[in-house]
Amino acid sequence: MKMNRSEILFLYDIMDANPNGDPLDENKPRLDEETEINIVTDVRLKRTIRDYLNEFEDEEIFVREKQSSTGEGLQDAKTRALDYLKEENFETFDEAKEALKNQILETCIDVRLFGATIPLDVKIKSKKKTGSITLTGPVQFRMGRSLHKVEIEHIRGTGAFASTDGKTQKTFREEYILPYSLIAFYGAINENAAKTTDMTDDDVEKLLKGIWNGTKNLITRSKFGQTPRLLLQIEYSENNFFIGDLNNKISLKHTIDDKKIRNINQVKLEYNKLKENLSKNKEKINKIRYKIDENFDTTEESQNIIEVIKSLGIQTEEIII
Incomplete structure (x- = not known):
């Protein structure tokens, strides 16, 4: 529609x-x-x-306070993003970004509404890669x-x-x-x-x-x-x-x-x-x-x-x- x-x-x-x-x-x-x-x-x-x-x-909701898995303090944005990245073995960083974006959009209504800048910190073929996803909210x-x-x-x-x-x-x-x-x-x-x-x-x-x-x-x-x-x-x-x-x-x-x-x-x-x-x-x-x-x-x-x-x-x- x-x-x-x-x-x-x-x-x-x-x-x-x-x-x-x-x-x-x-x-x-x-x-x-x-x-x-x-x-x-x-x-x-x-x-x-x-x-x-x-x-x-x-x-x-993606943007909310959530307790760290260590029990000490709150999650930072990178850790919060990883909650939605279920798979670990990605061939490329772009593949990881796409998987994260799709999962968050499917799951989190606040990102569908307001958008978000989502940091990503993952290992691709044993090498650490960092970046972010920017979604403009409607x-x-x-x-x-x-x-x-x-x-x-x-x-x-x-x-x-x-x-x-x-x-x-x-x-x-x-x-x-x-x-x-x-x-x-x-x-x-x-x-x-x-x-x-x-x-x-x-x-x-x-x-x-x-x-x-x-x-x-x-x-x-x-x-x-x-x-x-x-x-x-x-x-x-x-x-x-x-x-x-x-x-x-x-x-x-x-x-x-x-x-x-x-x-x-x-x-x-x-x-x-x-x-x-x-x-x-x-x-x-x-x-x-x-x-x-x-x-x-x-x-x-x-x-x-x-x-x-x-x-x-x-x-x-x-x-x-």
Whole structure:
């Protein structure tokens, strides 16, 4: 079945937590200092997706932490790659690379989706050979950015344990959080790159589930409080065409200062630019698939965003998650 190019727009919010800490800056939430916009890396979103697919969909994931066979520490990338190289007697290094590539693509959904650079270190006719395989992933995301300015809060608290054994004084903990942030991610699925990684339509379905349910199921202390609000997949009928920059075609309406926003009920999505672009290019759009949280206000003249899209004459389909 022919795969079409598509674009993804994903919005989610977080309350009283840290969506993506910077380990080089006291694990503070990432911030664009010029604009005071919260930033979340594409690496963070991909990790969310990988973790969900591994834990809830029982999918094999290449890029994940795995204990070393020695029991001491974690595998490095070369050792991880060798987990998938079952045969040892190869005539040429290229033969070993091809066998490894095929096995990983067959087994690991994250490589089919996001690609990978896979190091290889093997012996060919008693001689050590090293190299790597580079696979460009058909699914790529830009960094996520909040749709409003945010302010970091510094929280200090008391730990549960004494500072040292036998002492009565407890430890102190410090953390940095955002009271609220509504974040938009833009992504694209390239049908040409999908051919090189053997990505399937079923993989795309699991990707969408990973985006929505993975965000919803983050329960670590720093991530708890994240809620998916809107997911759109715009599927095109014309080869190599896409609108682009979907995240820059939406904004928020609110009556209070950006930094005082504390929940989803205080904002409304504004999407006139997106609507104009969809209307202008509707003949090139096959359909728009969607998932929307009922608490997110996207109404325009009593119609929500999906009803507005339908009124443009564009086919819509709810994503079943």
